[in-house]
Amino acid sequence: MGNVDELEALLRPPALDMPPYPPKAITLASGEKMVVRQIDRDEVPILLEAIYPLLWVERDYYDIVSARLFGELLAYKRYRVKNEYVLVGLIDGVLAGMVNGHLVDEKVGMSYHTMTIRRGLRVGSHLFAAKMEYHMEFLNQEEVLIVAESPIGFRRWMIEYPLQKKYEVPHELGGGPSWVLTRDTYFAAKPRLVSGSRPVSSELLASAETIVLPAEETVKKQVLGGKGGEK
């Protein structure tokens, strides 16, 4: 048996070069500023902590999305998915939501999940748009494969953009067949669905340097319909 490092190298998928996602600031309906930025692997544990209580929330498929996202985040941290990335939305440093995906190859991306913690402000819509922006404008890809696991996701992605069917291509998440966002669709939808400004001021960026978790009760209240903004 070879040494562990050699084995680990075999287990890790080969990675393509990925330029980082440049952070941006988004003014929400409440007037609050949400910073969207990419995380590092060492920030995964705090996201797992945020997701954990939602594993048992059936409403709007939070349980399924949480369980899958939990695994995807672990896989990202421990190099078990090819070219995975995670973006987070932070309001005054407090986690409002997260999205992730990966690269199938240089031309094709794959969207994984969108998880909103702070509901009622279209945080999920903004974060999903940021994810598509990353694939199309910074990774310069041709298309992104997408599935929805909830009716809300279906309305937001398949209908609002609108995505095209690509049923002949399986999606790694299984379930429903793939839909695809092409460059044409993305740039047509961009004026009404993609927003935010760059560069982010150093002060705002500093506020988003450390991820702060809302209290577990606050998370549950927001996810279950309270829609409050308490920290």
Add this chain to the structure above:
Amino acid sequence: MRPVSIIGAGMTKFGRSEWPLSKLMSVASLAALHHADLGDVKVDGVVVANMGAARLNRQTAIASALVDSLNIFPATAESVENGPASGASAFKVGYQAIASGMADVVLVTGVEMMRAVNNLEATDFVASLSHPEAEYIYGVTLPSLAGMFARLYMERYGVTREHLARVAIKNHDNAMKNPYAHIHQTVTMEGILTAPEAVVNNPPIAEPLHMFDCCPVSDGAASLVLASQEVAEKLGRPIVRIAGIGQATDTHAVQNRPDPTELTAVRLAAQKAFSMAGITPKDIDVAELHDAFTILEIAESEEAGFFKKGEGHKALEKGITSLGGKLPINPSGGLKAKGHPVGATGVAQLVELTWQLRGEAGERQVQKAKNAFACNFGGFGNNVVATVLTREV
């Protein structure tokens, strides 16, 4: 007719209910009965307002079900379906029963559970109140009717999207002070109108109306206990007297009205209610108007007689309709932010006004409120019930 008072009020938190319909209306009813503290006095009758349980929840005869849930046999039981004006219509039926001498105590409960179905079906369900041949078959929905109404109103009276946003901002602010409101989220002019991101934050629904111009789809229940003056005085409760009720109708299809920007039924219903109460709009201290869409708060504030036609938006600009203003409108958050479970709405408006007149509205209390007005708007203004309540010292 005998004088009638409201002696108890209660409601559930609006939003998305995990409870079945029967529990939702029972909880609101028990809250109102607890508030009334009837002691040995029996409830003679129950009137339930509801628009869609048969379709949305596969349940009919829900007034009988409520009597059973509350174990208040042999109280009479009736259900009232009158579109989004079901609540105030049921209230009127309860009032008539007591005023006529047929009953001494009546429980009026409004309930709706709209989130049992998806948004598309909920929108279609509400659209079923429109004219079947002239509107519905062409895909007309309530947001589309309100959008056309808003467009014409804006052109004619100088109302802008900023005015509509002001209604939303005010009512979201008010709802932050209401623990029963569906939406506890402030919004800002920057966030929903002026920032570049507003195009995403506040997408168009039916131009010129955007998402934050429209009420949410809600579950919820609200309940009132009505009693004869004799019973109310015997119990020694604070007395909120039903001073006036007016109702009026208009053409089913909006296109058949001489002027689509005139909400004639609102004007006539309000005039009748004020005439019966023997007071004028100037005497009103607080109002709950049916702001299913932001434009409707402005239009109804004019038709009810609070402001001249075309000047409602100017009053809004001056802060007259804000909490702390001369005439606070929708201190509860209105349908816009408190939520709009259609069958419950008319009752919930009167629950809020009862609390206001009793000085029990907490952070959103309108100081020294003596007279209150509610407008429950059915159809797209084709069936409207207006109510005037008065606090008796």
